[in-house]
Structure formats: structure tokens, C-alpha cells
Amino acid sequence: MDPYQYIKKEPYKMYIDGQWVASESKETFDIINPAVNEVFATAYKGSEKDAQKAILAARKAYDEGPWAGMTHHERSELLFKVRDLLAKRQEEFACIETLDCGKLYPSVLYYEIQQALDGFAYSAGNARHLEGKVVPVDGGGNNFNYVTWEPCGVVGEILPWNGPLMMGAQKISAILAAGNTVVVKPSSWASLSMLVIAEVFHEAGFPPGVFNVITGSGQVVGDALVKSPLVDMVSMTGGTETGEQIIRSSADTIKKIALELGGKSPHIIFDDVDLDDAAKWAVFGFTLNSGQVCVSGTRVIVHENIYEDLLARMKTVCENFVPGNGFDYEKGVNFSSLISKEHAETVRGFIESGIEDKARLVCGGTHFEGLEGQDNNFVPATIFADVTPDMKIFQEEIFGPVGCVTKFSTEEEAVKLANMTKFGLAGGVFTNSIARAHRVAGKIKAGQVYVNSYFSKGMMESPGTGWKQSGVGVAGIHKYMHSRTVFVSLEDHPQAPL
Ligand code: NAD
Numbered sequence: 063m064d065p066y067q068y069i070k071k072e073p074y075k076m077y078i079d080g081q082w083v084a085s086e087s088k089e090t091f092d093i094i095n096p097a098v099n100e101v102f103a104t105a106y107k108g109s110e111k112d113a114q115k116a117i118l119a120a121r122k123a124y125d126e127g128p129w130a131g132m133t134h135h136e137r138s139e140l141l142f143k144v145r146d147l148l149a150k151r152q153e154e155f156a157c158i159e160t161l162d163c164g165k166l167y168p169s170v171l172y173y174e175i176q177q178a179l180d181g182f183a184y185s186a187g188n189a190r191h192l193e194g195k196v197v198p199v200d201g202g203g204n205n206f207n208y209v210t211w212e213p214c215g216v217v218g219e220i221l222p223w224n225g226p227l228m229m230g231a232q233k234i235s236a237i238l239a240a241g242n243t244v245v246v247k248p249s250s251w252a253s254l255s256m257l258v259i260a261e262v263f264h265e266a267g268f269p270p271g272v273f274n275v276i277t278g279s280g281q282v283v284g285d286a287l288v289k290s291p292l293v294d295m296v297s298m299t300g301g302t303e304t305g306e307q308i309i310r311s312s313a314d315t316i317k318k319i320a321l322e323l324g325g326k327s328p329h330i331i332f333d334d335v336d337l338d339d340a341a342k343w344a345v346f347g348f349t350l351n352s353g354q355v356c357v358s359g360t361r362v363i364v365h366e367n368i369y370e371d372l373l374a375r376m377k378t379v380c381e382n383f384v385p386g387n388g389f390d391y392e393k394g395v396n397f398s399s400l401i402s403k404e405h406a407e408t409v410r411g412f413i414e415s416g417i418e419d420k421a422r423l424v425c426g427g428t429h430f431e432g433l434e435g436q437d438n439n440f441v442p443a444t445i446f447a448d449v450t451p452d453m454k455i456f457q458e459e460i461f462g463p464v465g466c467v468t469k470f471s472t473e474e475e476a477v478k479l480a481n482m483t484k485f486g487l488a489g490g491v492f493t494n495s496i497a498r499a500h501r502v503a504g505k506i507k508a509g510q511v512y513v514n515s516y517f518s519k520g521m522m523e524s525p526g527t528g529w530k531q532s533g534v535g536v537a538g539i540h541k542y543m544h545s546r547t548v549f550v551s552l553e554d555h556p557q558a559p560l
Contacts, residue, residue, distance in 0.1 A: 096164035127269050141238060219234060296312060330363045377425045485508075488526070
């Protein structure tokens with residue numbers, strides 16, 4: 063299979079108001095495969111003016127177009143069409159995402175694409191289940207309240223680079239199922255799948271302006287979405303610092319905001335577990351997608367009775383990874399690159415800070431042994447032991463394949479360590495005691511907790527809320543909706559209390 067057969071030679075255009083358009087400036091940016099450091103395509107770089115065009119198109123489509131008058135059934139059918147068309151092109155999309163993000167091809171094809179398809183199916187089905195409720199009110203049958211759920215209007219959806227197709231599909235499908243129109247802004251490091259998915263929306267027959275994609279920098283194009291009075295809601299998935307900027311920039315227009323931000327999630331491992339199972343899950347928890355997963359279990363908190371033994375087993379698991387091009391899976395490649403040179407340097411900087419802070423380096427490090435200078439954007443699976451809460455690598459999100467291991471002796475101490483950062487995205491607990499599993503899961507301050515495995519199952523059905531500085535708003539279709547309560551008096555001449 064030749065993944066490049068799916069790549070265009072000419073710059074990829076943005077999709078605004080049902081048309082493919084170059085940026086006004088005609089400026090382009092490179093699209094790079096980080097696994098081999100190769101520019102394999104280019105795309106037009108949007109400016110503030112281009113963002114305004116997309117916002118106006120989405121506004122017009124929401125206020126005047128046929129979209130608002132469509133039935134829930136019609137919207138659902140359109141989303142099912144997107145699912146079906148995407149399913150027919152899954153190999154192509156898996157190639158595009160693998161090239162653009164340096165991911166492993168099988169994990170894109172068999173996991174991320176399937177999650178994207180499921181996102182469209184789930185939202186399409188739920189587009190017909192956005193019921194409100196009737197509220198019982200005292201008053202001798204003279205009062206009646208009902209609640210309906212309404213779309214927010216124009217939504218700006220700002221995406222990160224670590225799973226643009228999967229996350230984009232989950233969010234965009236929910237936004238559209240709710241009846242909104244959308245302007246999608248993918249990350250400049252991973253824009254391609256969103257630019258190409260516009261073809262799918264076009265073919266499915268979405269009215270112009272309902273779905274728009276603009277590319278460009280967050281500081282310009284993203285900021286234009288956040289500040290525009292014509293945008294009713296901004297949803298952003300990305301780093302906590304970007305979330306802070308968005309909260310500040312949106313202050314003047316007080317719009318609805320949903321933020322899914324960073325994490326530094328604890329994974330507590332008790333001494334009653336099968337050590338080989340626990341070691342594999344612990345390592346999987348911080349190395350999936352080379353650690354570029356928001357909910358990664360990057361702080362492994364281990365009972366003192368199994369501490370050294372578990373570390374040795376985790377080290378063995380880490381040393382079995384084979385880095386390489388994500389298409390070389392048949393040659394045993396099972397470990398992907400980081401998204402860019404800049405990000406690889408950031409991750410290496412964190413590893414250096416762990417070494418400076420005297421955490422014990424168990425395996426890995428800044429470079430693959432013997433490959434210094436030639437390992438490009440690959441950083442080895444790295445384990446630090448004896449990590450303490452005062453260290454930077456305990457507190458800050460690294461977003462690379464780095465596990466920070468800390469010892470505990472009592473359950474109380476484990477919970478305390480788990481909750482000792484500013485984040486509250488996810489957490490895990492590994493134990494054979496049912497009572498302890500539930501007790502500890504109930505004490506981890508995070509929006510999702512995994513027991514005896516790691517990572518979410520049933521993502522669309524299970525809201526993953528970010529607690530503390532990990533986010534604002536609950537996931538799901540209602541996140542993109544407003545409630546309206548109608549208070550009705552049933553009396554012919556209701557008496558005003560005057
Ligand atoms: P990022 O914060 O650098 O960028 C996210 C998006 O915001 C990009 O599209 C970027 O262009 C845009 N942006 C940047 N500055 C902006 C501004 N001032 N105004 C508007 N938009 C702006 O994040 P990233 O590096 O792309 O992704 C990695 C981060 O995302 C990690 O912190 C990770 O934990 C987080 N993440 C969170 C979740 C979650 O569900 N909580 C999921 C995936 C990723």
C-alpha cells in the first residue's frame with residue numbers, strides 16, 4: 063500500500079461556505095510527517111480575514127439557511143451519511159492521519175478511525191433523542207413548566223494535534239447533532255484529516271456554511287473565533303495555558319466555553335495484583351501514542367512491597383518497544399514518534415529536569431542509546447523512580463512517553479499523592495480488592511477513573527469531565543446546547559401578586 067497515493071500535490075484549501083478556498087494571502091505552511099521529518103504536503107494558512115469569512119458563513123447558515131429548519135431526523139440522516147462515506151474511505155484517512163501525526167498505522171485504522179465512525183453513529187442516533195422534560199409544579203394544576211434543549215448557534219471548535227480525526231469526529235458530530243453550525247480550527251501540526259473530511263461533508267450534502275474548516279495559527283485564527291461576537295460558543299481541546307488564554311480572550315463577549323485541557327494523571331498500583339499485568343498496564347498508560355494522550359497515567363504510584371519488582375518489570379516492557387515509521391508495523395515497529403522536532407525538544411527538556419532533580423532514571427532518557435542525533439523526533443519510553451511532589455516532572459504535563467514512579471505505604475498516602483497536582487483529568491487504580499478499588503476510585507479527584515486497566519471504553523457514552531485545571535464543561539451533545547424552561551400559567555386570569 064502506498065500512503066502517498068492519497069496526498070495531493072497542490073496546497074490543501076480551506077472549506078468555507080461549501081467551497082474550497084485558498085487563504086487571502088495565498089500563504090501556505092508545510093505539512094510534515096514527524097516520523098521521517100519529511101514535508102509531504104502543504105496547506106493554505108488562514109488569516110484573521112479568512113476566519114471572519116468562515117464565521118460569517120456559519121452565522122448565515124445558522125440564522126438564515128435551511129439547517130435550522132431541518133428536522134432532527136434529517137440532521138441524523140446527514141450524519142449517518144458522513145459515517146458511511148468515511149467508512150468507505152477509512153484506509154485513506156488512516157494513511158493521512160498516520161503521515162500527518164507520525165502515528166502507528168494499525169492503531170489509527172483499527173482504533174482511532176473506528177472511534178471516529180462510532181462518534182458519527184452515536185451522534186446521528188442521539189440527534190433524534192434530544193428530549194427535554196416536564197417539571198411538576200405545585201399550584202393546584204394551574205402551573206406547568208417544560209424544558210427544551212436548543213442549539214447554541216455558531217460553535218468554534220479548536221482541536222489539538224494528538225488525535226485530530228478521532229476527537230474532531232466526536233466533537234463535530236455532537237455539535238451538528240445539536241443543530242449548531244461549526245467552524246473547525248485544527249492544530250497547525252495536524253490539519254490534514256480535517257481538511258480532507260470536508261470532502262465527506264460536502265458529498266453527504268450538508269448545506270453550505272454548516273461545516274467549515276479553517277487552518278492557521280491559534281494566536282490568529284483561533285483567537286478570532288474566541289473574540290468574535292458572532293460566535294456563540296467556543297470549544298477547545300488543548301493545553302491548560304491555552305485554556306487560560308481563551309478564558310481571558312472571551313471575556314469581552316462572554317460566550318459559552320468548553321475546555322478539555324491537560325492532565326498529569328495518577329495510576330495507583332497496590333501490592334495484591336499480578337505484577338506482570340500491572341507492569342504492562344502501567345507502561346501502556348504512559349506510552350500509548352508515545353505518551354501524547356491527555357489522560358495518560360504518567361504518575362505511577364506504587365506500593366512499597368512491590369516497588370522494585372514492578373519497576374524491573376516495567377523496564378522490561380519499555381525495552382521491548384521498536385521505534386519507527388508507523389507504516390512499518392509488519393517489521394515490528396510498535397512505538398511512534400512525537401509530533402514535531404519542537405515537541406521532542408520540550409519532552410527532552412523535561413527528562414533533563416528529572417535528571418537534574420535527582421529522580422532515578424530506570425530506563426530511557428533523552429535519546430535512544432547509540433542513536434543520539436539520528437533519532438529525530440523519537441524519545442524512548444522513559445521511567446523515573448523515586449519521583450517526589452516537589453519535582454517538576456511530578457507536577458507538569460510532559461506529553462511524552464515518560465512515567466514518573468513514586469512509592470507509597472498506606473492507602474491514605476496513595477490518595478494524597480494522587481491528588482497533589484493542579485490537574486484532575488483522569489486516574490487509575492490497580493488492585494484485586496473490590497472494596498478498595500471503589501473506595502480509592504471515589505477519592506481520586508478526576509473526571510474519569512480506570513480500575514484494573516487503563517484508558518476509556520465507551521467514550522461517547524461516558525462523559526469525561528476535566529476537574530480542577532483540566533477543563534470546563536462536560537462532554538456530550540448537551541455540552542453544545544442551551545436549555546430553555548418555559549413557565550406556563552394555565553389560569554384564564556392569573557392574579558398578579560400586587
Ligand atoms: P495547544 O494548547 O497548543 O493547542 C490546542 C489548539 O488551540 C490548537 O489548535 C492551537 O492552534 C489553538 N490555540 C493556541 N493558542 C490559542 C489561542 N490563544 N486562542 C485560540 N486557540 C489557540 O495544545 P496541543 O499542543 O495542540 O495539544 C496538546 C494538549 O492538549 C495537551 O495539554 C493535552 O493534554 C491536551 N488535550 C486534552 C484533551 C482532553 O480531553 N482534556 C484531549 C487531547 C489533548
